[in-house]
Amino acid sequence: MTNPAAKIAVLGGGSFGTVIANIAAQNGCDARLWMRSEKQLEDILETGMNSRYLPKYELHENLLPTNDLATAVHDCDVVFVAVPSKAFRVVLEDALKYMSPSAGLVSLTKGIEPHSFHLMSEIMREMAPKHPIAVISGPNLAKEIAQGQLTATVVASKSAALRHQVHDVLGSPRFRVYANPDIYGVELAGALKNIYAIVSGMAGALGMGENTRAMLMTRSLAEMSRFAVKMGANPLTFIGLAGMGDLIVTCTSPLSRNYRVGYAIGQGYSLKQAVKQLGETAEGVNTLRMVKEKADELGIDMPLVNGLYEVVHNNQNVDLIADHLMLGERAQDVDFMFDQE
Numbered sequence: 001m002t003n004p005a006a007k008i009a010v011l012g013g014g015s016f017g018t019v020i021a022n023i024a025a026q027n028g029c030d031a032r033l034w035m036r037s038e039k040q041l042e043d044i045l046e047t048g049m050n051s052r053y054l055p056k057y058e059l060h061e062n063l064l065p066t067n068d069l070a071t072a073v074h075d076c077d078v079v080f081v082a083v084p085s086k087a088f089r090v091v092l093e094d095a096l097k098y099m100s101p102s103a104g105l106v107s108l109t110k111g112i113e114p115h116s117f118h119l120m121s122e123i124m125r126e127m128a129p130k131h132p133i134a135v136i137s138g139p140n141l142a143k144e145i146a147q148g149q150l151t152a153t154v155v156a157s158k159s160a161a162l163r164h165q166v167h168d169v170l171g172s173p174r175f176r177v178y179a180n181p182d183i184y185g186v187e188l189a190g191a192l193k194n195i196y197a198i199v200s201g202m203a204g205a206l207g208m209g210e211n212t213r214a215m216l217m218t219r220s221l222a223e224m225s226r227f228a229v230k231m232g233a234n235p236l237t238f239i240g241l242a243g244m245g246d247l248i249v250t251c252t253s254p255l256s257r258n259y260r261v262g263y264a265i266g267q268g269y270s271l272k273q274a275v276k277q278l279g280e281t282a283e284g285v286n287t288l289r290m291v292k293e294k295a296d297e298l299g300i301d302m303p304l305v306n307g308l309y310e311v312v313h314n315n316q317n318v319d320l321i322a323d324h325l326m327l328g329e330r331a332q333d334v335d336f337m338f339d340q341e
């Protein structure tokens with residue numbers, strides 16, 4: 001299955017970029033990991049580990065860490081982008097200067113671009129219209145992948161050749177790659193679930209019971225699907241790994257950074273303090289703001305988003321989320337995943 005000749009690069013030396021680059025290296029690829037921080041590069045070259053993000057996780061000898069973008073992407077068959085959404089466009093713009101025109105582009109990023117409401121596939125399509133593109137999303141906590149826990153992900157692309165290439169580069173007995181043609185749905189699911197992981201973290205900090213947490217997760221899925229349908233995604237994607245799978249893992253695991261931000265707010269910290277003490281990317285904070293604006297614009301009923309927005313951005317008491325969910329006025333209270341007209 002593995003294609004030992006594949007040359008790949010991963011842009012972004014955080015926890016997810018590192019683990020994905022290392023899987024490719026373990027699979028026999030010529031893998032490069034680009035990061036902007038010189039200090040981090042020195043650490044990796046010295047210790048063979050990316051200790052800031054994944055302490056004790058040994059990097060394979062096939063993996064070349066670099067902070068030279070041209071070296072990283074030169075002659076690559078596939079370039080994976082794993083930087084936070086706010087940096088995606090600038091990093092891609094730079095990388096395209098040095099990439100082969102036929103290289104596949106794959107986003108690992110789970111977020112929405114501020115202001116434009118573009119998902120990463122839309123940015124890739126706009127900036128690199130000739131390159132085949134794909135996105136990867138699913139229940140993929142980087143730290144668990146690094147521990148060798150059995151994990152599945154989803155690759156979505158219109159290009160069957162790129163889907164197969166990604167499968168060959170990343171698939172292994174511990175990392176299963178499933179395919180889905182619904183690019184927009186797969187990446188929208190990955191971005192939206194971060195919002196609900198924050199809510200779930202708050203519920204955890206407040207000691208809420210399992211009935212409550214089950215209700216929260218299920219109504220989160222309904223709310224995400226309702227939004228997705230209005231945005232043109234396939235709602236069935238939301239009951240697969242990229243939707244329900246990722247929602248479950250990020251709403252239940254303290255390894256999720258979004259969950260941790262919610263937990264800290266539930267303990268009484270401000271958003272600013274919660275994000276600062278995390279020191280890593282929690283995409284849900286910005287995604288919340290953008291989804292709230294879009295839902296208001298399109299008139300989509302999103303009680304959890306509305307309640308969380310008031311708490312996070314307008315300093316309201318956390319009880320407001322429960323009030324929105326339990327007492328909010330609805331046209332009808334139906335237990336459907338999305339409107340069935």
Ligand SMILES: NC(=O)C1=CN([C@@H]2O[C@H](COP(=O)(O)OP(=O)(O)OC[C@H]3O[C@@H](n4cnc5c(N)ncnc54)[C@H](O)[C@@H]3O)[C@@H](O)[C@H]2O)C=CC1
Nearest residue numbers: 013014015016017036082083087109110140141142280281
């Ligand atoms: N960590 C995880 O378990 C998973 C993360 N993701 C997604 O992957 C994306 C990246 O997340 P992580 O690797 O977890 O984040 P992280 O917080 O561990 O690392 C982010 C990395 O991006 C770098 N970076 C930030 N701005 C940059 C810029 N302007 N230019 C170059 N590098 C820049 C940082 O220096 C850091 O190395 C996010 O969208 C996240 O939602 C997706 C699946 C799993």
Ligand SMILES: O=C(CO)COP(=O)(O)O
Nearest residue numbers: 138139140141256257258
């Ligand atoms: O997307 C993830 C797991 O699938 C990682 O979630 P966090 O960004 O909340 O850590």
